[in-house]
Amino acid sequence: HARQSTHGIFLPHLVASLEQVEQTYVMVKPDGVQRGLVGEIISRFERKGFKLTGLKLFQCPKELAEEHYKDLKAKAFYPSLIDYITSGPVVCMAWEGVGVVASARKLIGSTDPLQAEPGTIRGDLAVQTGRNVIHGSDSPENGKRETALWFKEGELCEWTPVQAPWLRE
Numbered sequence: 001h002a003r004q005s006t007h008g009i010f011l012p013h014l015v016a017s018l019e020q021v022e023q024t025y026v027m028v029k030p031d032g033v034q035r036g037l038v039g040e041i042i043s044r045f046e047r048k049g050f051k052l053t054g055l056k057l058f059q060c061p062k063e064l065a066e067e068h069y070k071d072l073k074a075k076a077f078y079p080s081l082i083d084y085i086t087s088g089p090v091v092c093m094a095w096e097g098v099g100v101v102a103s104a105r106k107l108i109g110s111t112d113p114l115q116a117e118p119g120t121i122r123g124d125l126a127v128q129t130g131r132n133v134i135h136g137s138d139s140p141e142n143g144k145r146e147t148a149l150w151f152k153e154g155e156l157c158e159w160t161p162v163q164a165p166w167l168r169e
C-alpha cells in the first residue's frame, strides 16, 4: 500500500523499507502441558527474539475449540480433535514481530511429527499428528483472528523489551 507522510508527500523509498509487524497465536496443546513441555516450548520462541504479548493457562470450552477449528469440521478426525484440545488446560500465547507467522510455523515443524525436521518443536518432541503438542497460526490474517478469539481485550500487553535494539538494526 502507498503510504503518505503527515504532510501528504509520497515517499516510495520508505514504502519498501517498512516491514509489517505481524501477530501470531501459538498454543501448547493439552499433551504438551501434561508432558511438562511448556517451559521448553515458550523458551524456543523467547530465544528466537519474538515479543510475547499474551500468555495464559486456560481450559478451553468446547464451543471455542469448535470455532477455532471450524475449517476442519468436515474431517473424519474433527470430533477427536475437539476432544483432544478440550481434554485439559492449554497454554495460550500471542507473539509479535516482523515475519513471526511464517517463522513460528518453521520453529513448530510439519503437522505430522514423524515428518517434522529435527530441531523443530514437533520434530524434537512429538511422534503423532493427533498429539503434536503445539498450534501456530498459518497466515497473518489467522494470526489476528485467532489472537482475538483466544484473548480478551485487556489480556494483551503492549510493551518494549529492553533487547529490542539488539535484535533488529
Ligand code: ADP
Pocket: 077, 081, 110, 111, 129, 130, 131, 132, 134, 135, 136, 138
Ligand atoms: P497445523 O496444526 O500444522 O496447522 P492442520 O491445520 O492441518 O495442521 O490441522 C490442525 C490440527 O488438526 C493438527 O495440528 C492436528 O492436531 C489435527 N490433525 C490434522 N490432521 C490430522 C489427522 N490426520 N489425524 C488426527 N489429527 C489431525
